Amino acid sequence: MTAYGAVVLAGGAGRRMGGPDKPVLPVGGVPMRERVLAAVADASPRILVGPGPAIIGVRLTREQPPGGGPVAAVAAGLALLDIEVPAVALLAADLPMLTRLAVGRLLDHLHSTGIDPLRSDRPASWPAPDAEAESTGTSGTGSPGAVTFDGACYLDRSGRRQTLCGVWRPAALRAALERLSAQRNGDVTGAPLRDLLAGLTVREVTWHGAGPEPWFDCDTERDLRRAEEWTR
Numbered sequence: 001m002t003a004y005g006a007v008v009l010a011g012g013a014g015r016r017m018g019g020p021d022k023p024v025l026p027v028g029g030v031p032m033r034e035r036v037l038a039a040v041a042d043a044s045p046r047i048l049v050g051p052g053p054a055i056i057g058v059r060l061t062r063e064q065p066p067g068g069g070p071v072a073a074v075a076a077g078l079a080l081l082d083i084e085v086p087a088v089a090l091l092a093a094d095l096p097m098l099t100r101l102a103v104g105r106l107l108d109h110l111h112s113t114g115i116d117p118l119r120s121d122r123p124a125s126w127p128a129p130d131a132e133a134e135s136t137g138t139s140g141t142g143s144p145g146a147v148t149f150d151g152a153c154y155l156d157r158s159g160r161r162q163t164l165c166g167v168w169r170p171a172a173l174r175a176a177l178e179r180l181s182a183q184r185n186g187d188v189t190g191a192p193l194r195d196l197l198a199g200l201t202v203r204e205v206t207w208h209g210a211g212p213e214p215w216f217d218c219d220t221e222r223d224l225r226r227a228e229e230w231t232r
Helices: 032-039 069-080 099-108 169-185 195-196 221-231
Strands: 004-010 046-049 059-061 089-093 131-136 151-157 161-168 202-207
Touching: 004 032, 004 069, 032 046, 032 089, 032 099, 046 069, 059 069, 059 161, 069 089, 069 169, 069 195, 089 099, 089 169, 099 151, 099 202, 161 169, 161 195, 161 202, 169 195
Parallel strands: 004 046, 004 089, 046 059, 151 202
Antiparallel strands: 089 161, 131 202, 151 161
């Protein structure tokens, strides 16, 4: 697995759960944010963007203003990411089913040859997609083929990108942040994540592994109960 860093976004208000600090709610006796951080235990650095408290071995920061939204949180995380880090996992803090395997699959697809592995004309020496995941490439023109991907994220069954369960090239994120900031007169407060990622070349990865999807998030009490059942 290639070297990478991780930015975990933990600043959500948890309104659908009555306003608690959702990432610290336990699943299987472990706070969700710590489960996510454990899934990227081999990342360096690991950065938590949220109110804290701090965790040993994890850099803690906060978006400005606090509660300023996901793009502001990404900006805060990138500010602490060493410039030489080649990839960064960008993750929500409420993904209790995330695993190191799931993150590793994304990294493998991000750093592959840049040729869509499902194409019939791929080199014979190039391994077929593994049993856990398949991927398709989409460029700015929507054409698969020989491309360099800016990011890789899971695609759910409805065809929606799970962008907060993905890995990205930091340089691409920084450039996108600069563009969006310029468009918004320097203020990205409240900007949706889709505006930040618009125009990036993304490899969409379909998960076929055993168990729950790694992007399963806990927005409600019912979600928490389901996650608890899966961890038993």
